[in-house]
Amino acid sequence: MRLFLFFILVVSNVTYGQVELLDSNNGFKSIKFGTKPYEIDGIRFYGSDDSYNLYFLLEEKTDLNQVFDVDFPILMLGYDIYTDKLKLIKYEKFYKGTSTKIANVALQDYKNIVSKFERVLGKSDFRKNKDEDMPKLQHLWYTKKNSLLVVFEQLDYDINKLGELVGIFTIKVLFRNIEVESNSE
Numbered sequence: 001m002r003l004f005l006f007f008i009l010v011v012s013n014v015t016y017g018q019v020e021l022l023d024s025n026n027g028f029k030s031i032k033f034g035t036k037p038y039e040i041d042g043i044r045f046y047g048s049d050d051s052y053n054l055y056f057l058l059e060e061k062t063d064l065n066q067v068f069d070v071d072f073p074i075l076m077l078g079y080d081i082y083t084d085k086l087k088l089i090k091y092e093k094f095y096k097g098t099s100t101k102i103a104n105v106a107l108q109d110y111k112n113i114v115s116k117f118e119r120v121l122g123k124s125d126f127r128k129n130k131d132e133d134m135p136k137l138q139h140l141w142y143t144k145k146n147s148l149l150v151v152f153e154q155l156d157y158d159i160n161k162l163g164e165l166v167g168i169f170t171i172k173v174l175f176r177n178i179e180v181e182s183n184s185e
Contacts, residue, residue: 055077
């Protein structure tokens with residue numbers, strides 16, 4: 001019995017205690033937080049918002065466009081508007097089609113991504129909106145330095161010419177560097 005309990009403790013710590021990997025990896029794959037835009041080949045400026053200068057990665061399909069076994073056609077990089085250092089890595093994929101069919105495909109991709117991240121990083125904080133008309137599910141992992149957010153969301157729906165309900169869904173995977181840099185001047 002003791003051996004069994006010891007085994008459960010060891011396995012649970014290995015399986016559910018690795019969120020610190022977000023800090024040790026300091027980004028995703030070969031894209032690392034803190035880099036400057038000129039240090040990454042194949043990006044093009046997209047625009048700015050209140051926090052970031054946003055760039056698209058324009059390379060043809062590479063391993064950078066995959067999160068586990070899901071291909072993401074959109075990979076956006078957000079550089080801090082003041083320091084010009086990479087602070088955001090955002091993957092996004094849209095699904096459009098007959099609502100129940102495409103919703104199942106999108107939801108299955110979402111569940112697979114979350115499941116694989118939970119195997120590596122441990123249990124996430126789960127959030128589900130209840131106030132909005134469109135469903136939105138979120139899984140969040142975070143440390144003092146970095147966070148990872150995986151989002152499943154229905155963006156829109158309509159009825160096509162055949163009278164079928166058509167939905168638009170998205171999956172987003174966002175890696176953020178949340179560490180505040182201190183000025184040592």
